[in-house]
Amino acid sequence: MNSNPDTDDPLVQHVSRPQPMQNFAIALLHGCSQIFLQRSALVGVATLMGVLSGSVPMFLGGLIGLVTGTLIATVLRYNRADIDEGLYGYNPMLVGTALFCFFDTSPLLVGITVVAAGASTWLLHALLNRHVPALTLPFVTVTLFAIELINALGLADPNPQPLVGAGELNPHSSFFLSFGQVMFQDNMLAGVIFFAALLAHKPVAALFAAVGMFCSVVITMLVGISDTQVNTGLFGFSAILCCLAFAERSWYAAISAVIAATLATLFTVMAHSAGVVVLTLPFIVSTWFVMSVGKRWGQ
Structure with missing residues (x-):
């Protein structure tokens, strides 16, 4: 996130002249790690592994959002340093993970996720241009709107969330x-x-x-x-x-x-x-x- 990101990433230091695909892959991993306010390929990989260990649908939703947001920022030529930091990846990834958490997987939900991820990318860009510490505001704004819209129009079946806590404090x-x-x-x-x-x-x-x-x-x-x-x-x-x-x-x-x-x-x-x-x-x-x-x- 853009409030206080950690910028010491050994992977970047060891890739002296990264190719475009390497740049994009590193930006994706940094986008994952920015969810925990870090700029680290290690944390990025761990974020992907953690989500995958818990839910394949949420992993796919998060990946769709992550790639969509980073790709849009790249195509529209947003600030290269911000893209490399992963700033255009974490909000869309959270959007995708959340939508695939609250709703059953479907082709329509994939399309909604792509649109929502794009909207969060645009909102983040607008906030960055105004020097606002966006944090996860694009994710919250777009996701809550998408949830209300999906429920109102019946675009996807809800995915009930179970209560997972134990009886006594653990x-x-x-x-x-x-x-x-x-x-x-x-x-x-x-x-x-x-x-x-x-x-x-x-x-x-x-x-x-x-x-x-x-x-x-x-x-x-x-x-x-x-x-x-x-x-x-x-x-x-x-x-x-x-x-x-x-x-x-x-x-x-x-x-x-x-x-x-x-x-x-x-x-x-x-x-x-x-x-x-x-x-x-x-x-x-x-x-x-x-x-x-x-x-x-x-x-």
């Missing part, structure tokens, strides 16, 4: 499922893969993400959310993303991360109580708020 389950839920995965293996990749690529990012997950558990327990619901990881993924947005070696970054994670968890709890699907909107709002306050404080 630290391992809640920890790794929170990481898995970043990509709509309700299995622990995906969460293990995501966390391991972060730990291998940038330990401080993995540490911050773990702190975010811990904050979400504490807040949800304090406000009376049941153990079963906490175990699903649905209250932790936005907090994890908030902490990844501030993952730097400083006390200021750590305090900002904790505040953002706390706010994101509270917003998620309120949305859950209201029965509203908000996806990563709590992450966006909380991160924007903390960034804005920090900027004003610095001034």
Whole structure:
């Protein structure tokens, strides 16, 4: 994502003169990794593996979105550096993964995903031109609109989402499922893969993400959310993303991360109580708020 991406990628350093297809492949992997606010082929591969381990349809949907967004940005000659960073890949990939999560796979859904991925790419481009930290706003905006449109017109059959949490609070389950839920995965293996990749690529990012997950558990327990619901990881993924947005070696970054994670968890709890699907909107709002306050404080 374009808020604070990590730019140390050994793969790029070892490819001195990449060919066009190599450039495109690297941009795709960076697009995957930007979901976790990293620029890393390793994290990108792990993201694909994690999704594939949990759901083949969601893997295909995410891949359709990823390729569509990156290809559109390339054809329209958007900023080359932004494409290489993967900034035009992560929102479309999230769009595709989400649509194939909430709806049954069909040829029509594939077409809808391509259109929605293109729309999120255009929206991101517009936000980048206005120097707005887009984060996952294009994904949230386009996906929520697409869900409402599909439901209203009956364009695809819904795919009911099961409750996956255990009866009593399970630290391992809640920890790794929170990481898995970043990509709509309700299995622990995906969460293990995501966390391991972060730990291998940038330990401080993995540490911050773990702190975010811990904050979400504490807040949800304090406000009376049941153990079963906490175990699903649905209250932790936005907090994890908030902490990844501030993952730097400083006390200021750590305090900002904790505040953002706390706010994101509270917003998620309120949305859950209201029965509203908000996806990563709590992450966006909380991160924007903390960034804005920090900027004003610095001034």
